[in-house]
Amino acid sequence: MTIDLKPSPARADRDVPAPLTLTRDYSTPDRIYRAGVRISGGGVFLLLVVIGIFLAWSGYPAFQQAGWKFFTRSGFQTLGAHPTFGVLASIVGTVEVAFVAMIVGAPVAIATALFLSEYAPLKTRRSLIAMIDLAAAIPSIIFGLWAVFELQPNVVGFSTWLSHHLAFIPFFKVVSPPLNASIFIAGLVVGIMIVPIVASICREVFSLAPAGEREAALALGASRWQMIRTVVLPFGRGGMVGAVMLGLGRALEETIAVSIILGGSFTVTAHILQKGGSTISQLIAVNFGSGGTLGLHDLLLCGFVLFLLTLVINLAASAIVNRSRSGAGVDL
Amino acid sequence: MTTTLSSTSPADADHPTPFTGTPELGQPGQVDAHDVCAWFGGRLVLETVDLVMEKSKVTALIGPSGCGKSTFLRIINRMHEVVPGAQLAGSVKLDGVDIYGPGQRAMETRRHIGMVFQKPNPFPAMTIAENVLAGLKFSRVSPADKDDLIEESLTKGGLWNEVKDRLGELGGALSGGQQQRLCIARSLAVKPRVLLMDEPCSALDPTSTLRIEQTIKEIASEVTVVIVTHNMQQAQRVSDYCAFFLAEENQPGRVIEAGKTGTIFGSPTDQRTFDYVNGQFG
Ligand SMILES: Nc1ncnc2c1ncn2[C@@H]1O[C@H](COP(=O)(O)OP(=O)(O)O)[C@@H](O)[C@H]1O
Ligand SMILES: [Mg+2]
Numbered sequence A: 001m002t003i004d005l006k007p008s009p010a011r012a013d014r015d016v017p018a019p020l021t022l023t024r025d026y027s028t029p030d031r032i033y034r035a036g037v038r039i040s041g042g043g044v045f046l047l048l049v050v051i052g053i054f055l056a057w058s059g060y061p062a063f064q065q066a067g068w069k070f071f072t073r074s075g076f077q078t079l080g081a082h083p084t085f086g087v088l089a090s091i092v093g094t095v096e097v098a099f100v101a102m103i104v105g106a107p108v109a110i111a112t113a114l115f116l117s118e119y120a121p122l123k124t125r126r127s128l129i130a131m132i133d134l135a136a137a138i139p140s141i142i143f144g145l146w147a148v149f150e151l152q153p154n155v156v157g158f159s160t161w162l163s164h165h166l167a168f169i170p171f172f173k174v175v176s177p178p179l180n181a182s183i184f185i186a187g188l189v190v191g192i193m194i195v196p197i198v199a200s201i202c203r204e205v206f207s208l209a210p211a212g213e214r215e216a217a218l219a220l221g222a223s224r225w226q227m228i229r230t231v232v233l234p235f236g237r238g239g240m241v242g243a244v245m246l247g248l249g250r251a252l253e254e255t256i257a258v259s260i261i262l263g264g265s266f267t268v269t270a271h272i273l274q275k276g277g278s279t280i281s282q283l284i285a286v287n288f289g290s291g292g293t294l295g296l297h298d299l300l301l302c303g304f305v306l307f308l309l310t311l312v313i314n315l316a317a318s319a320i321v322n323r324s325r326s327g328a329g330v331d332l
Numbered sequence B: 001m002t003t004t005l006s007s008t009s010p011a012d013a014d015h016p017t018p019f020t021g022t023p024e025l026g027q028p029g030q031v032d033a034h035d036v037c038a039w040f041g042g043r044l045v046l047e048t049v050d051l052v053m054e055k056s057k058v059t060a061l062i063g064p065s066g067c068g069k070s071t072f073l074r075i076i077n078r079m080h081e082v083v084p085g086a087q088l089a090g091s092v093k094l095d096g097v098d099i100y101g102p103g104q105r106a107m108e109t110r111r112h113i114g115m116v117f118q119k120p121n122p123f124p125a126m127t128i129a130e131n132v133l134a135g136l137k138f139s140r141v142s143p144a145d146k147d148d149l150i151e152e153s154l155t156k157g158g159l160w161n162e163v164k165d166r167l168g169e170l171g172g173a174l175s176g177g178q179q180q181r182l183c184i185a186r187s188l189a190v191k192p193r194v195l196l197m198d199e200p201c202s203a204l205d206p207t208s209t210l211r212i213e214q215t216i217k218e219i220a221s222e223v224t225v226v227i228v229t230h231n232m233q234q235a236q237r238v239s240d241y242c243a244f245f246l247a248e249e250n251q252p253g254r255v256i257e258a259g260k261t262g263t264i265f266g267s268p269t270d271q272r273t274f275d276y277v278n279g280q281f282g
Helices: A028-071 A088-119 A122-135 A140-165 A183-207 A211-219 A224-253 A256-261 A280-287 A292-320 B069-076 B106-112 B128-138 B146-156 B176-189 B206-219 B232-238 B261-266 B271-277
Strands: A074-077 A084-087 B005-007 B031-040 B043-053 B058-062 B086-094 B113-116 B141-143 B194-198 B224-228 B241-246 B254-260
Touching (some): A028 A084, A088 A183, A088 A292, A183 A224, A183 A256, A224 A292, A280 A292, B031 B069, B043 B254, B069 B113, B069 B194, B069 B224, B113 B176, B128 B141, B146 B176, B146 B206, B176 B194, B176 B206, B224 B232, B232 B261, B241 B261, B254 B261, B261 B271
Parallel strands (some): B058 B224
Antiparallel strands (some): A074 A084, B241 B254
16 A cells, blocks of 8 residues: 655645635524623613713703803802803812822722732731721711811821922912812822722732742742732733722712812812812712702713713723733833 | 853842852852751641752752652742742752851842743743843843843753844743743843753653753753753753652652662662652652
């Protein structure tokens, strides 16, 4: 028996076949599963669209009344013959509160997460993690009350110190005291509030950093911190951004704690240390049902603005999340 | 081609150099392990191991899995203590200095005693070149000529010809065998005195395995090599000395026999060694 092996002819005189079109043949359970996943996934998206449309639709009468001035004015005076209302101060206040909250909360949360996943002694680690998870479940009204009675009296002194020493930064300038019930204090509370949830997610992400790469760094003579910077942080970058964005979402929408702190004056101000300011959700919560029909339309329009704000920020966040692997962007 | 290392860190002056009496980096060192025991979570897994790993020689650690070879290897460069709940006893001397002695820092030890793991573990998002230089960055040492050092290390690792035109590509983009050779090059770049290799070829194709064996033979003159292997032929091909580990039922691992590779394979004194090297068990 012989096997006749013919050499294949040279490339030139053979046609390259067209790529195959592969058909997928799913089994029935697989189909059901796919359909289920699609429906629930699509449902969430649909819900988002429906909410957006509802807000825009029911807020529109207020926009008809105020026009584009809605975005350049501040206030909630919807009754009477000459109503004036607008969202400007509340947008500015929302962004300022969220900004302060992130500046305070994100670094603390990330540091806490690193401590829990990398440094805490094994014995205490579990109970610390349980405590953090528990703290994430504390209702915001509790934080609000605590802030008013405990935090605020103690922070006013710090605010004063900031206003004395860092007044060259416009944010820390004070033109009219007092320094309680300020955007700064509201942001501080929200910042503290978001620490547990952000820390909890970050810790989870850090603990997933590949053990092999951790050991590689250590075996090359890296210190613990160098190992973290080379392996854990680059690996966790995407998750970290996600967690912080989740916290930012909470900071933007936080209502109760902020409403308790802020007095609710509609002044557009960069001086976050002094009394005053409002946020969108605070504006809605405090004034709900008090402004007649037009007031209701106004508040729904404000809701639409908040909705867009959160959407934009989350889209921006998802654009940032990439390249989350060891060594990415590390410059030791 | 020689590469001189210059230290840019003033930190070196602050604390005494732990390993005195050795001329320079890149000189092979001798490892003396005495009475080494290891525990995981209170369970004794390795009992009173005495082993000398001769300077400039290749020592192979053989034995069935679970007998404590990896544990012993990790004790030599202080990686054992990274595992939560791990404990050890005994002493390990590098050129006469106990690496577990007072004032010895694990980081410092690991710079002198490098390690290649069973599973290739380059930093996937660093380039090939950055991977090679990673160890030096950790010790804040900048080589006189980076390109020279990269070429030298990759050549020693047997990878240079394959990657010389794409040093800027990511380490994670290489094949498994290439990644492992990159890891070897990365370890060699810091000019360790001892290189520990834990089954470096167990996940690799035959060609990559041969390359790595070649590499081991070539580097033995400048670095002492300790290699764990399950491949008897490999142990015979690459090693000068051989230690047979065994953990009998419900017993911690022990060294049953150690000596010249030829003796261990040709005329072992212990029946269990004979059985193992002749494929009777394990
Ligand atoms: N991280 C660990 N935690 C608990 N036990 C371990 C751990 N690593 C290894 N062991 C145990 O230690 C013993 C020796 O393991 P190892 O040194 O990995 O053996 P080998 O490398 O010879 O296969 C085994 O019984 C193993 O179960
Ligand atoms: Mg092993």
